[in-house]
Amino acid sequence: MRKDFGSLGAVYPMPVLIVAAYDENGVPCAMNAAWGMICGMHEIALFIDEDHKTTQNIFASKAFTVSLADKDHIVPADYVGIATGNKVPDKFAKSGLTAVKSNFVNAPVIPEFPVCMECELLEVINTEHVYAIIGRIVNTSADEKVIGENGKIEIDKLNALIFDQFQAGYYVTGEKAGQAWRDGRQLMD
Secondary structure, three states: OOOOOOOOOOOOOEEOEEEEEEOOOOOEEEEEEOOEEEEEOOEEEEOOOOOOHHHHHHHHHOEEEEEEOEHHHHHHHHHHHHOOOOOOOOHHHHHOOOOEEOOOOOOEEOOOOOEEEEEEEEEEEEOOOOEEEEEEEEEEEEOHHHEOOOOOEOHHHHOEEEEEOOOOEEEEOOOOOOOOOOHHHHHOO
């Protein structure tokens, strides 16, 4: 038996992304966004509203960063999502997060978060049904504590937050369930 929920966006998991950008005066702002995804080998799409202070900063600076929020920083990650930069002039001061200028784009890297994509603004898509900011990923950096012996980021060290929009909860990734591009091969024969 199934229960109908009507029109409900039932996508899980959703990443907890922290998007940051400088305004025209070099003041950083950050926001929590769950509606974002890689849309190409070197591009990311953020489905965030035009009226966010961080969105306006992206327009001003033509650059932004996208960090993966982690369990150790759940409080400031949630705070930058519930406080609006249109009313709070310095969310970084209140959150305890640090803004360090990227070496690759005109945007702040937040070193407290373990992984950061540094992006240039490529395009804004504004149609009747979609508003998206598309960025070209210029560089991705990671804290050494989440890098494994093979030189790659290890998910079990990351403790990345994922958002559950069914119950409005945060969860942590970690357990590996299989191997992509391998496990399904048994059905190929």
